[in-house]
Amino acid sequence: MAYKNYILVCAGTACESSNGIALYEELEKELKAQGVDAEAQLVKTGCFGFCEQGPIVKILPDESFYVKVGPEHAKEIVSEHIIKGRKVEALLYDKGQKKSLQAAEIGFYQKQQRIVLRNCGVINPEYIDEYIAREGYAALEKVLFDMTPDQVVEELLAAGLRGRGGAGFPTGLKWKFTKNVDSDQKYIVCNADEGDPGAYMDRSTCEGDPHSVLEAMTIAGHTVGANQGYIYIRAEYPLAIKRLNNAIDQAREYGLLGDNILGTDFCFDIELRLGAGAFVCGEETALLASIEGKRGMPIPRPPFPAVKGLWGKPTVINNVETWANIPMILLKGSAWFSSIGTETTKGTKVFALTGKINNSGLIEVPMGTTLREIIYDIGGGISGDKKFKAAQTGGPSGGVITEEFLDTPIDYESLQSIGSMMGSGGMIVMDEDDCIVDVTKFYLEFTVDESCGKCAPCRIGGRTCYNILDKITKGQGSLEDIDTLKTLAQAMRKASLCGLGQTSPNPIMSTLHYFEDEYLAHINDKTCPAGKCKDLLTYTIIEDKCIGCTACARVCPVNCISGAVKEAHVIDQDQCIKCGQCFDKCKFDAILKG
Amino acid sequence: MAKMTLEELRNLRESKKKEMTQRDDEGKSAQIIIGMGTCGIAAGAKDAFDAFLDELNSHNVTDTKITQTGCMGLCFSEPTVEVDVPGMPRVIYGNVDDKVARRIVKEHIIGKALVSDHIFDKPAADIIK
Numbered sequence: 001m002a003y004k005n006y007i008l009v010c011a012g013t014a015c016e017s018s019n020g021i022a023l024y025e026e027l028e029k030e031l032k033a034q035g036v037d038a039e040a041q042l043v044k045t046g047c048f049g050f051c052e053q054g055p056i057v058k059i060l061p062d063e064s065f066y067v068k069v070g071p072e073h074a075k076e077i078v079s080e081h082i083i084k085g086r087k088v089e090a091l092l093y094d095k096g097q098k099k100s101l102q103a104a105e106i107g108f109y110q111k112q113q114r115i116v117l118r119n120c121g122v123i124n125p126e127y128i129d130e131y132i133a134r135e136g137y138a139a140l141e142k143v144l145f146d147m148t149p150d151q152v153v154e155e156l157l158a159a160g161l162r163g164r165g166g167a168g169f170p171t172g173l174k175w176k177f178t179k180n181v182d183s184d185q186k187y188i189v190c191n192a193d194e195g196d197p198g199a200y201m202d203r204s205t206c207e208g209d210p211h212s213v214l215e216a217m218t219i220a221g222h223t224v225g226a227n228q229g230y231i232y233i234r235a236e237y238p239l240a241i242k243r244l245n246n247a248i249d250q251a252r253e254y255g256l257l258g259d260n261i262l263g264t265d266f267c268f269d270i271e272l273r274l275g276a277g278a279f280v281c282g283e284e285t286a287l288l289a290s291i292e293g294k295r296g297m298p299i300p301r302p303p304f305p306a307v308k309g310l311w312g313k314p315t316v317i318n319n320v321e322t323w324a325n326i327p328m329i330l331l332k333g334s335a336w337f338s339s340i341g342t343e344t345t346k347g348t349k350v351f352a353l354t355g356k357i358n359n360s361g362l363i364e365v366p367m368g369t370t371l372r373e374i375i376y377d378i379g380g381g382i383s384g385d386k387k388f389k390a391a392q393t394g395g396p397s398g399g400v401i402t403e404e405f406l407d408t409p410i411d412y413e414s415l416q417s418i419g420s421m422m423g424s425g426g427m428i429v430m431d432e433d434d435c436i437v438d439v440t441k442f443y444l445e446f447t448v449d450e451s452c453g454k455c456a457p458c459r460i461g462g463r464t465c466y467n468i469l470d471k472i473t474k475g476q477g478s479l480e481d482i483d484t485l486k487t488l489a490q491a492m493r494k495a496s497l498c499g500l501g502q503t504s505p506n507p508i509m510s511t512l513h514y515f516e517d518e519y520l521a522h523i524n525d526k527t528c529p530a531g532k533c534k535d536l537l538t539y540t541i542i543e544d545k546c547i548g549c550t551a552c553a554r555v556c557p558v559n560c561i562s563g564a565v566k567e568a569h570v571i572d573q574d575q576c577i578k579c580g581q582c583f584d585k586c587k588f589d590a591i592l593k594g
Numbered sequence: 595m596a597k598m599t600l601e602e603l604r605n606l607r608e609s610k611k612k613e614m615t616q617r618d619d620e621g622k623s624a625q626i627i628i629g630m631g632t633c634g635i636a637a638g639a640k641d642a643f644d645a646f647l648d649e650l651n652s653h654n655v656t657d658t659k660i661t662q663t664g665c666m667g668l669c670f671s672e673p674t675v676e677v678d679v680p681g682m683p684r685v686i687y688g689n690v691d692d693k694v695a696r697r698i699v700k701e702h703i704i705g706k707a708l709v710s711d712h713i714f715d716k717p718a719a720d721i722i723k
Contacts, residue, residue: 002681002706008713045713046671046688060683112718121629121666121674122720132603133610134722141600200633207631208664239632255597263599328721354669362667363717 003041005082006060011044019070020055026074031082040082053093066091111373113340114364115348116201116324120208125243128250131211137256139327140215140222144264147330149179149223156326158334160346165191165282165319166394166423167499168345168412171326174316177306179224181314186226188217188270189310189317191287192233192240195279196395197446199426201350202320204362206233206240209324210247214270216326218257220316221268229270230310232287234277244272279396279450283498284317286452297452298498319424321350341367345411349422355391355429358383365410372406375429386431390514394423396443396450397503399510400436419510421503435532436515437522440507441469447504458501461492465508472519474535475526482519485512531593534578538594543568545590552582552591624658624703627676628690631665637672638691645695650703658703667717674714677702688714 009024024044031037045058053067057077064087066077073091080086114120123130131137143152156172163169178186190213194202206213217229233241248270251257259267273291280286281296288310290296309315325347329337338346345367351374354360358380365374371391375381382388390400399420401408408414412422430439444466453459465488468481489505496502512519521529528536541552541561548566553559560576563569571582583591598606626646630639646660666674671688677698678684685708687698694712701709 006683006708008708011711041707042710043708043713044710045715046711060685114718114721117667118721120631120664121676123663124627124661125664126662129606129610130614132607133614135607137603138607141603145600204631204633204665204667237632239635253597254603256603258597260597262603359668359670361669361717362665364667 003039005040007040007042007077007082008045008058008060009042010054010056010058011046018054022071023055023057023069023074026071027077030074030078034078034083036078036082040078057091065093067093111365111369111378112363113348113366115328115337115340116205116212116321116350117208117362117364118328119212120204120362123209125208125210126246128211128247128254128256131209135331136211136327137215139330140218140256141262142330143219143222144262144266149225152219152223152330153179155330155334159329159337160334160341161322161325161329161337162345162412163319164321164325164349164424166397166421168422171318171322174306174318175220175224177304178226178314178316181307183314185228185311185313186224187310187313187315188220188224188226188229189288189291189305189315190217190229190231190233190323191282191284191317191319192231192237193275193282193287194234194237194320194424195277195282195450196397196424196426197443198354198428199352199395199424201352201362201425203237203240205320205324205350206237207243210240210244211251212324212327213244213320214247214251214257216323217270218261218268219326219330220318222266224314224316226316227267227269229268230273230291231270232273232275232281232291235274236277241272241274248272278452279446280452280498280500283500286498287317288315295452297454298500300497321425342409342411342414344413349410349425351425351427353379353427353429355427356383356386356431356434357381357429367411368409370407370409371401374410374427375406379429382429382431384431386433389430389432389434390436392420392428392430392439392507393426394421394503394506395426396447397421397499397506398423399506400430400514402514419506419513421506433530433532435473435528435530436511436518437469437473437528438530438532440511441466441473443507444469444504447500451500451504455495455497455501457492457495458497458504461488461496462501462504464488465492465505469508472522473528473533475522475533477519477523479523481523482512482516527594537578537580538573539571539576539578539580539583540592541569541571542590542592545588547588547590549587551585551587555581555585557581624677624679626658626660626698626703627678628660628662629664629666629668629672629674629676630662633665633669634673639673641692642673642675642690642695645692646699649696649699653699653704655699655703668714671714679703679706682706682708686714686716687712 055069057066057069076088080088153172153176161171192202275281278296281290283298286296286298305315305317341347348364348366350364363378390402392400401420405418415422448462448466451458471477489509492505493502521527546568553561560572561569583593668674673690675687675690697709701707
C-alpha cells in the first residue's frame with residue numbers, strides 16, 4: 001500500500017546541528033500517536049542547500065516547503081497537513097509578505113535556470129527520439145521553413161548571445177561576417193577542446209545532450225551557407241565522442257544531417273576531429289591548424305576565421321555551450337533570451353563548481369547572479385566550515401575573486417573589472433588552507449607545460465615566472481622578484497602571439513593585487529600563512545603537551561621522531577620530510593605546525 | 595527509419611511527447627533513470643546499474659524500465675538516479691552504490707516507500723514544459 005504523503009526532513013549536517021534529529025524523532029512519534037503512520041512516510045534527505053533557513057521540511061506530493069521547523073511544530077504538521085490536508089501557514093517560507101506555498105515558487109530554487117543543460121539529466125542522450133520529443137530539431141524546422149538567413153542572424157543579434165568560450169564576442173556578428181563573405185566553400189566548427197583545469201561543462205553537454213550541438217551547427221550551416229561541419233574534441237573524452245558519433249549516425253538516418261535535409265535542397269554533414277589534448281588547440285587559429293592536420297600552433301589575427309578560417313575558407317567557430325543555447329533562442333525568441341541576464345550579458349552561464357565547496361557540481365545560473373549566491377546558496381558553502389578565501393575563475397587565463405567582491409553580479413565586464421574573467425566556466429573555490437602563491441605556481445606550471453613554444457614571450461617569460469614563484473614558495477624569494485614578475489607579466493601580455501601567452505600572467509597579476517601580503521610573508525618572514533608550502537614549514541613537538549604515546553613516531557615514514565614511551569618526543573628537523581602525518585595523528589595537539 | 599520529411603518529424607515529435615507523458619498517467623510502468631555521464635560512471639554508476647538489473651531480476655519485477663541519462667549536475671552526490679513510480683512523487687537519489695540500488699528496488703519499486711537518507715532535490719525547474 002502506497003503512502004499518501006511523504007515528509008522529507010533535511011538531514012544535512014547544518015540542519016542536524018539545528019535540532020533536525022529531535023524534529024525527526026518528534027514527527028515519528030506524532031505520526032504514530034495520531035494514528036497516521038501508515039499514511040505518511042517520514043524520510044531523511046540530503047541537504048536542500050538552504051541551510052540558514054533550516055531545519056527544512058518538504059512534504060510530497062504537494063511540495064509544501066516548511067522552514068525553521070522545530071520539534072514543537074511536529075504535532076501541528078501531522079494534525080493539520082497530514083490529517084486535514086491544510087498547510088501550516090506559519091512555517092511556510094515568507095519573503096516580503098508573499099507566502100511561498102511550493103518549493104518551485106521559492107526564489108532559492110530558481111537561482112538555477114537551465115537553458116544549455118535543459119536536457120542533461122533528463123533525456124537519454126543515446127536516443128534521438130527523446131531529444132525530438134523535447135522540442136528537438138524544432139528550431140531547425142523553423143529556420144528551414146519559416147525564416148530567412150538574415151532573420152536568423154538578426155534574431156541572434158537581438159538576443160545578445162555572446163561567445164561562451166571566454167572572450168564574449170557577439171555570436172550573431174560572427175555569423176553575419178561569414179554569411180556576407182562570398183566563397184564557394186564555408187565551414188562550421190564546434191570547439192569542444194575544453195582544457196581549463198577543473199572545467200567539464202562542455203564534456204557534460206556533449207555527453208548529456210549531443211543533438212543540441214548538432215542541431216545548432218546545422219542551423220548555422222544553413223544560415224551562412226556552409227555544407228560541412230567539424231566538431232573538434234579532445235580524445236580524452238571517450239564517452240562524449242561515442243555519444244556524439246552515435247547522435248550523428250541517428251541524425252543521418254532520420255535525414256536531419258546529410259543530403260536534402262527534411263526534403264529541402266539544404267545539405268549539411270558533421271564529422272568529428274579528435275585532438276590530442278593540447279591546451280593551445282582551444283585557441284581558434286591553433287584549433288583550425290590542428291583540423292587541417294598541421295601542428296597546433298596559433299597564427300596572428302586578423303584575418304579572423306569568420307573571413308579566412310579552415311583551409312582558408314570562411315569559418316564559423318563557436319564553443320559547445322554557445323551552440324547549445326542557439327536552438328532555444330530561435331524557438332523561444334530573442335525577447336525571451338534577452339530578458340535573462342544583465343545589461344551587457346544576456347542569458348545564462350554554466351559553471352563547473354569545484355574546490356573546497358560542499359555541493360560541488362555543474363550549475364547553470366542567469367548572468368548577473370552573484371558569487372555569494374553561487375557559493376553559499378547553490379554550493380552549500382565552504383566545506384568543513386572553513387573561511388572563504390577566494391574563487392578562481394577563467395582557469396589559467398583568469399584571476400581570483402576575493403571576499404569583498406562576493407556580491408558583484410557576474411558578467412563579462414564585471415569580472416574583467418575586478419581582474420578576473422568569465423573564461424569557459426571553471427570555478428574553483430579556495431579556503432583559508434590554500435596558499436595563494438602555491439595556487440599561482442600551479443597555473444604557471446600548467447601554462448608553461450602547454451605553451452606551444454612558437455613565440456618567445458610565452459615560452460621564456462612563462463618559464464621565468466614559474467621559476468620565480470617556485471623560489472618564493474621555497475623561501476628564497478626577494479623583493480626584486482615581485483618587480484620582475486610584474487615586468488615580465490606586462491611583456492607577456494603585450495608581446496605574446498595568442499591568448500595563451502597573453503593571459504597566462506593573469507593569475508600572477510590578480511593574486512599580486514589582492515594577496516600581496518601573502519607574497520611578502522613568504523619573502524620577508526619566510527612563512528606560508530596557509531601552511532601549504534612545505535619548505536617553509538616546521539613541525540615541532542610541544543614538550544608539555546606530549547604524553548609519550550608514540551603514535552607520531554609509529555606513523556613517521558622516515559623514522560625521525562624519537563623518544564621513550566611516556567616521555568616527550570622530539571622531531572629530528574634534518575631528517576623531517578614535512579609530510580604532516582604526525583600532525584594529523586596526534587590526539588593531544590602536541591605538535592606545532594608553522 | 596528512412597529519411598524524414600517535415601510532416602514526419604512533426605508527427606514523430608507529437609507521438610513521442612504523448613508516450614513520455616502517458617507513462618505517468620496510465621501507470622504502465624516505473625522508470626529508473628541513471629545519470630551516466632563520465633562523472634557518474636567514475637563514481638560507480640555502472641555498478642549501480644548492474645545492481646538494479648540484478649535486483650529487479652531476482653524479484654521478478656518486469657514492469658520497471660532502466661534507462662540512462664547525462665549528468666544532472668549534482669556531482670557531490672554521484673551516482674545520481676531518478677526514480678519514477680506511478681502514483682508516487684518523482685525523486686532523485688544521490689550516492690547510489692550497489693547497496694542503495696538494491697534498497698531502492700526493494701523499498702521504493704516494490705515496497706512503494708521512499709528510501710531514507712538518499713533523496714536530493716532537482717537543481718532547477720524545467721524550461722521546456
